[in-house]
Amino acid sequence: MPTILNPYLGFRDTAREAMTFYQSVFGGDLQLSTFGDFHASEDPAEADKIMHGMLTSEKGFVLMGSDTPDSMDYSAGSSISISLSGDDEAELRGYYEKLSGDGGTVTVPMEPAPWGDIFGMCTDKFGVAWLVNVNAAQVNAAQAGPAS
Template structure:
């Protein structure tokens, strides 16, 4: 699989509505996974969007999710860059470089959906999400 670089937008309870709107604008196929599919602990959040992906016929990919109630979410600070791929050695090197001098909000480790996943903010304030292996889909 080639390396993919995509915008990832975090919403507060409106990811499905927003992504449905973006599909109406850009076309394409929209997939949505809910927290309930991965054993969400809080019953109030089971139907929220854990991950959604819009893939257009022009090759554009846009991803989004709902931010759980227990996590801070600020409009204007709610866009991350998602990098997905299979080359674990290369991507671990990227992870280490991006995290150095920054803040790790979720360590790069096995994800419930497969593969490895981690989130960090680099020293310049840019939010990153890295998915290695199965986590990139």
């Protein structure tokens, strides 16, 4: 198996809701384990909090997340952005719209960027920043129309 990079997001008491939301955006299989499942906290109030969540989409995305225990410091979304990029403009716009809607905010609208791609930035309702980029080659091919 090759080495892979998986974003791992920390939340404060909203991991179940956040990971379920990301499943509604990306589809796929969501696995959630609580602190109680593994007897990993002495605090009964943390028994139902998510110790580990993993979303694996049909496209091969893997996104992980968990609730930060009350005994640990937590600062929402302060030092991470997640980037989505590819050739399928409709797919990427769909992700962008879902992530920026329903309590999210648009930082940069999805539009042509100075480097030729279509690009947008948003923050979802959980405070996670997202960058979405449609590669220029796909944009230019779509504008040119079918080959003669």
